[in-house]
Amino acid sequence: MSKNLIFLLLTFLLLGCEEEVVDVNFPQKVKPVVIGFLEENAEIIQVHVSRSFPYLNASQPPSDARELVDTGALVLLYSEPQVVDTLIFDPLNLLYQSAPGTLNLTAGRTYKLQVIQPSGKVIEGLTTLPAKNKITTKAELSYSENKVEVKIDIKDELPGDNFYVVSVLLIDSTNLGQLVYLKDPLTNGLVTDEFFKTGKKINFINEFAFGEFVPNKAVIIVKEVDKVYYQYHKQVFESNMDLDFLFLSEANVMFNSFNNALGAFGSVSNSTSLEINF
Amino acid sequence: MNRLHFSYKKVALINLFMLLFFIGNAQQSILQQQITIKFKKVTVADALLRLKQERGLNLSYSNDQIQYRVITVDFKNETVEKVLRYLLGKQYVITVLGEQILIYPDKHAKYTFSGWLRDAATKEYLIGAIVTIPTQNAGTVTNHEGYFTFTLPSDTFTVNVNYIGYKSRSVFVNLLFPITQTIELQSNAVLNEFVLSELEGFKQKSPGLSQLLLETREVEKLPVLLGEKDAVRYFQLMPGIQKGNEGDNSLYVRGGNHDQNLVLLDDAVLYNTSHATGLFSLFTGSEIKRAELSKGAFSAKYGGRASSVLDVSLKDGNKTSHSGEVTAGLISSKLSVEGPLLKNKVSYLFSARRTYIDYLLKPFAPLDAEESSFYFYDVNMKVSADVGKNGKLSLSTYIGGDKYGVNDESDGVSLSWGNRMISIKYTKLINPKLFFSTSVTSTKYYNQFGLLFSNNAGPQKNEVKSSITDYSYKADLEYLGIKHHVLKTGLQITHHNLRPQALALVNSLVNQNPPRYEANALEGGWYIEDIFEWNQRLKVISGLRISYFGNSDYHYINPEPRITAQYSLPHQFQIAASSSIMNQYLNSIRVATYLLPVDVWLPVTQNNKPLTTFQNSISIKKVKNKYEFALEGYYKYTNNAYMASEGLLNLRNNNADLNSLLNVLLSNGTASAWGIECLLRKTTGRFNGWISYTYSRVWMNYDNLNAGRNFPARFDRPHDIGINMSYQITKKWISNVTWVYGTGTPISLPVGGYYNYVYDPITGQLVFNSTTRDYEGKNEFRMIAYHRIDFSVQYHSKLFKGASIVEFGAFNAYNRRNAWVYSITTVEGINRLTKTTFLPLIPSLSWTYKF
Incomplete structure (x- = not known):
């Protein structure tokens, strides 16, 4: 903490500012955690299965996440009534994942994820891959020494709330993958169709030192996601901020798509990409 | 004989008719006589005298029954009746x-008895004073x-x-014509000599607990906090x-x-009323x-907010002599002076x-601190003048703010906020x-919170800045000419300029002055209100306000x-009930976690709709002798209730899209509030005070929360x-x-924690987050x-030619360690x-x- 901040707090201390530990009996719970996302045409799918840990009046959480990972679960993917795949635990990534090339997920279809824990507890979640939707993307780029600005206007054909994740990659002349991944500072790249209905464009403005990296083209990737994907990721990013900026944040009650577990089961479907040369 | 006798009767009757005919003709002839006369700046009484002297009219009247009025008029070949009617009005019989x-x-006529009430010494007009006429079973209170x-x-x-x-005062009035009178009251050093029966009447005039008044003298009895x-x-x-x-x-x-x-404050809106992180108010x-x-x-006549109105009027200032007070406390001092600029006409107030x-x-500040500040201030100024006949003009200003912080080149923290306002007000009694x-008012509220620190990229600054500036015009008419009714109407137009910005990251590598988002909007309101007092028992106040808010979009x-x-x-006993619908078009975000007064x-x-409240309340009250008891219940439902979204309050302006910015606001919620309020109060006597108790609940609901x-x-x-x-x-x-006493504030605590993963849409992998x-x-x-x-x-005493008050006391006398914030910290490895x-x-x- 800076000395000046300490001084400011000291001035309040003169008015009696002090801290003391409060003994509270606020019940702590350990819950299963399941996180998985499907993507149309994906090579593999991955599912994270673990458990939460007591936070208050408890020791610091394990520094190694492996201690919390549930390695003995049975993880099944259904396209009702059939099992589409049985996911195998990968100890390297600490994730359950499908064998490469075994899946053929279809847009518009509903899939069920079933996790059976060694204790016998069953956790189930459903997701529907976003239906076929024609996405048209227009983009404008402006680039200066320390700043890149991207304005994207997305149009689609389906009515209702449609959700997207937008990624902007900047690539230099070597094309060796020196990527700069731009995110909308408000939503971390997550947008909803509501933005477009108002006739406004999404702006990505990032200001940073490029150093020796000089991009010569930008690739804009727009993917349509389901509402679960949108809500879960949006709240994860917000809760990241919550931990970092205590002065300016509100506690997040996290979105969960399971009734009896933390986490989410969502999906990604249509995608479009656009390449613009500087 | 009989015939002759009949004949006499007939002649007498004819004579009588002839006499009346001639008298009538004479009346006609005198009143219809045409005259030419000029009056220049003369009283009505003098004009009548000249008519007698110069035109030979035989006028009969009592001088003390003639209304004092100065006239300037030129009559050319007008009838006497018309001239007299002009001079006297319709309230006189002319025969x-x-x-x-x-x-x-005319004893059957009704006249207006009106007036102004003011302090005898300072000529300050007194608002809310009680004026009663017991024999007429009539009573009212003075207006604003x-x-x-x-x-x-x-x-x-x-x-x-x-x-x-x-001191109470009785005035004898002989209402033979419309009278407008200024009544002056003498200040009373003893607070409790207020006439109880009148107080009872007054208390019964305000409905339940919905209207609360504070007079200057009641403020003087309040306990102090750090001398304030x-x-x-x-x-x-x-x-x-x-x-x-x-x-x-x-x-x-x-x-x-x-x-x-x-x-x-004198018609101008103040958007923040707190000093020193909420320790003091501006008033x-x-x-x-x-x-x-x-x-x-x-x-x-009030609009724009859904829950309450706090209408504060500054003193006009002493119009006869200079006076003031100086207060020296442990951490602050205050000076307040007032007096005439033009005796009995123009006054000033400065505090x-x-x-x-x-x-x-300062001696304890870090040695390398380049700047340190820890203070707040207020400046009030007002000039009031009587303008023309029954006109008043005033100019009020307020400047105040807080500044806290300590900075050097690369490290520091700063917090500041403040209000500035100016108000020009003109009032005129057009007729009784x-x-x-x-x-016309202008007001500005601004705030800033900055955190300066250094890392590998050099000096960094996180900053929250926000301001709102209003320019407003309003006009009100109050008509008192209909029996049992007071009619009010008026309009208000306000131009808002809002500059919200939160968390702008400024460092040496990026834009030092990030663009600031700006929104302009017009807010207006037109209203009509009727205060109907059918008798001393029933009073109904009904009003309708049409509110507007918008801009080009x-x-x-x-x-x-x-x-x-x-x-x-x-x-x-008095019972009262009320019902209302209110709208609110401006909302402020304040994050719960640390409750900084940075709004x-x-x-x-278009997407964030106006907040609307529907409120019903019912009350019962009894005012008897020294005591007042009131009980009131209410239910309030709010549509489009606002609150800050979860997570970081992020209003960065590099996205110049209002709808995106307003993602920080959740507006699709509802709030249901209900409560029971209770007040028992002893108003007078050496021992007085009150006990108030409220039981209330507020539940919110949002689809996404x-x-x-x-x-x-x-x-x-x-x-x-x-x-x-008070004793x-x-x-x-x-x-x-x-x-x-207040129940503890509800907060959110975790029941656990977990490691989360996110899906990378580019690689298609789950990634630890x-x-x-x-x-x-x-x-x-x-x-x-x-x-x-x-x-x-x-302790009150006299000192030189003035009065001295030494006050000592204690805030939080039993040293209760009330909670400011709760947080989770690691103590010896345990959260x-x-x-x-x-x-x-x-x-x-x-x-x-x-x-």
């Missing part, structure tokens, strides 16, 4: 008897300009005038009005958020003439306050039944009806108690004790209850809940000298 023209007041009016049959009667802190009195704290001791958590001096009224209160008392807080179906804790702390007032027009009915029952005001938009379940609002604090007791020990010693706290429900845990006791003792306390026992000593 001819023989050669005489008789003039006398100290004006009152009655329409009564021609008669003689006694008018009683009462005002708290002033606080008008806002007075209202927080009343039922239905809660203070925030420790360090938050905002008002929370009947389940409304802190931004739902309209605070007016200290000595410069205040009157403060009125309305929390039910408040008058239709200024500044804390000097920054000077006291028509009152006009208009004002969107427009909102909403009706806001409101009605209050009150009925006086036998044995001094970011935002307008409604808390899994769609109801949760208690941050300001849901069911039990709220305020006790104030005049001797003529020189006065003591005061206050105790407050961070640790997340598992908050199972919103606001499910309560901080410890808030309570404290304050006391003060005043523990820690409570940060703020205000311990604070003794105070101040000295005030009035001259």
Whole structure:
């Protein structure tokens, strides 16, 4: 903490500012955690299965996440009534994942994820891959020494709330993958169709030192996601901020798509990409 | 004989008819006689005298029955009747008897008795004074300009005038023509000589607990905090009005958020009323003439906020002599002076306050600190003038703010906020039944919170900045000419300029001055209101306000009806009920976690609809002798309730899209609030005070929050108690004790934590992200209850030609460690809940000298 901040707090201390530990009996719970996302045409799918840990009046959480990972679960993917795949635990990534090339997920279809824990507890979640939707993307780029600005206007054909994740990659002349991944500072790249209905464009403005990296083209990737994907990721990013900026944040009650577990089961479907040369 | 006798009768009758015919003709001839005469700046009495002397008219009248009026008029070949009617008006009977023209007041006519009430010494107009005429069973209170009016049959009667802190006065009136009179009251050094029966009548005139008044003299009895009195704290001791958590001096009224209160200072809006992270308010008392807080179906002339109106009027200033007071306290001093600029015509008021804790702390500041500040200040100025006949013009300004921080080149923290306002107001009594007032105001509220630090990339600064600037015009008409009714109408137009910005990251590598988002909007309102007093028992106030808010992109027009009915029952009981619909178009965000008084005001938009409240209340009240008891229940439902979204308050302006910016606001919620308020009060006597208790609940619901379940609002604090007791020990010693209690503020605590993963849309991989706290429900845990006791003792004495008041006391006398914030910190490897306390026992000593 800076000395000046300490001084400011000291001035309040003169008015009696002090801290003391409060003994509270606020019940702590350990819950299963399941996180998985499907993507149309994906090579593999991955599912994270673990458990939460007591936070208050408890020791610091394990520094190694492996201690919390549930390695003995049975993880099944259904396209009702059939099992589409049985996911195998990968100890390297600490994730359950499908064998490469075994899946053929279809847009518009509903899939069920079933996790059976060694204790016998069953956790189930459903997701529907976003239906076929024609996405048209227009983009404008402006680039200066320390700043890149991207304005994207997305149009689609389906009515209702449609959700997207937008990624902007900047690539230099070597094309060796020196990527700069731009995110909308408000939503971390997550947008909803509501933005477009108002006739406004999404702006990505990032200001940073490029150093020796000089991009010569930008690739804009727009993917349509389901509402679960949108809500879960949006709240994860917000809760990241919550931990970092205590002065300016509100506690997040996290979105969960399971009734009896933390986490989410969502999906990604249509995608479009656009390449613009500087 | 009989025939002859008949013949005499017939002749006499004919003669009588002839006589009447001639008399009638004579009347006609005198009154129809044409004259030419000029009057230049003469009184009516002088004009009549000239008619007698110069035109030979035989006028018969009593001089003391002729209304004083100065006229300038030129009559050319006009009839005598027309000239007399012009001079006298319709309230006089004009008849001819023989050669005489008789003039006398029409006893069957009704006349207006109106007037102004003011302080005899300072000529300050007195608002809310009680004027009663017992023989006519009539009574009223003076309006915002100290004006009152009655329409009564021609008669003689006694008018009683009462005002708290002033000697009662009776005035004899012979109402033979319309009278407008200025009545002056002598200030009374003894506070409790207020006539009880009149007080009873007054208390019964205000409905339930929906309207609360604070007069200057009541402020003087309040206990001090660090030598400072606080008008806002007075209202927080009343039922239905809660203070925030420790360090938050905002008002929370009947389940409304802190931004739902309209605070007016001489017609100008103040957007923030707190000093020193909520320890003090802007209103200290000595410069205040009157403060009125309305929390039910408040008058239709007010709009723009959903929960309450706090209307504060500054004193006009002493019009006859210079006076003032100086207060020196432990951390601040204050000067207040007033006096005439032009005797009996133009007056001024100036008051200024500044804390000097920054000077006291300077020796302890870090050696390399380039700048350190820790102070707040207020400056009030007002000039008032009587302009023309029955006209008043005033100019008021307020400048105040807080500045805290310490900085050097690469490290620092700063926090500042403040208000500036100017108000020009003109009022005019157009005729005894028509009152006009208009004002032009401008107000600005700004705030800034900055955190300067260094890392590998060089100096970094996180900054929150926000401001709102208003320019406003308003005009009001008050018509008192219809029996049993007072009609009011008016309009208001305000231009808002809002510059919200939160968390702009500024460093040496990026833009030093990030673009600031700016929104402009017009807010307007037109209203009509009728105050109907059918008799001394039934009073109905009904009003309709049509409100507007919009700009080139969107427009909102909403009706806001409101009605209050009150009925006086036998044995001094009164029942009242009210119902209202209010809209609010500006909302402010304040993040719950640390409760800094840094508000970011935002307008409604196409997507963020106006907040609307529907409120019903019912009350019963009894005022008997020295005691007042009131019980009131309310239910309030809010549509489009606003709150800050979860996570980081992020209003970065590199996305110049209002809808994107307003993602930080959740507007699709509802709030249901209900409560029971209770007040028992002893108003007079050496021992006086009150006990107030409120039980209230506020539940909020948002589709996207808390899994769609109801949760208690941050300001849901069911039990709220305020006790104030004042005892005049001797003529020189006065003591005061206050105790407050409030249920603890609800906060969210985690039931656990977990490691989360996110899906990378480019690689298609699940990627470890961070640790997340598992908050199972919103606001499910309560901080410890808030309570404290304050006391003060005043010693009054005479010193030189003035008065001295030495006051000592203590804030939080039993040193209750109330919680400011709760946070989770690691103590010896264990995550523990820690409570940060703020205000311990604070003794105070101040000295005030009035001259």
